Amino acid sequence: MSVLRLAHNQVSGNVDLWLLQAVSSEVDLSHNLVSGTLPHLYPEWRSFPTLTYLNIASNLLSGTLPCNVTQLPALTHLDLSGNKLKGSLPAFCSNQPRFATLLLSSNSFSGSLSSLSSSSSSAFSLRSLDISRNQLSGSLPSSPSRLTALHSFLAAHNHISSSIPAMLAFLKHLQVVDLSWSRLSGVIPSLLRATTSSLQISA
Incomplete structure (x- = not known):
């Protein structure tokens, strides 16, 4: 089986390892009642050498995000939004x-x-990063040099309290930045206003 799509159902419980091993390309289990922790669901991430797309958004997953979450060798898209995951964001170690x-x-x-x-970090390939609506705090990184391919950076509705680093303006592919509903201060770097097609900063 190359594609498994069971989105918007009432699938519940943990996902057995054999189920993901049986799918070669895409798995979409979003908008269900899937529970458990990521280490429990995937004790050995490299068991899925051809999986490119994994969507378990809007479920009941809990626990922390393991560092090796990006180590599926063919993975291009991972959506874990709308769950109950907690803890710190791990370093991108893929x-x-x-x-x-x-x-x-x-x-x-x-x-x-x-x-x-x-x-x-080896996050240089990331084009879209959405960490909005969490409880992240502190400053934006002053030198996000590992994110050179980034097109979209969404971090709204967090507790980020810093000035907006001018370095963001030098990410040449960056088009969308959403930092609304944070605790930012200072001025908006002029280059950032000139280079992004969508810039949202409020509250």
Whole structure:
């Protein structure tokens, strides 16, 4: 089986490992009642060598986000938004260059955004990052140099309290920035206003 789509049903309980191993390309279990923790669901991420798309958004997943979450060798899209995940954002520790979309909005992640500028991070392939509607705090990374491919950065409805780093303006592919409903201060870098097609900053 190459594609499994069971979105918008009432699928409940944990997802057995064999189910994901039986699907070679895409799994969509969004908008169900799937529960459990990610380490329990996926004790060995490399068991899925060809999986490119994994969507478990709007379920009941709990626990923390494991560091090796991006280590599926073919994965390009991961959506875990709308669950009950908590803890800190892990450093992006995958070396595979295809990983492009990471959606983690509407969870309970807390702590700083330091992993976005970690020297050990390999997030250079990310094009879309959504961490909005969490409990993240602290400052925006002043040198997000590991995110050079980023097109969309959504971090609204958090507790981010800093000035807007001018470095964001030098991410040449960046088109959409949403930092609304945060605690930002200072001025908007002029280059950022000139280079993005959508910039939302309020409250």
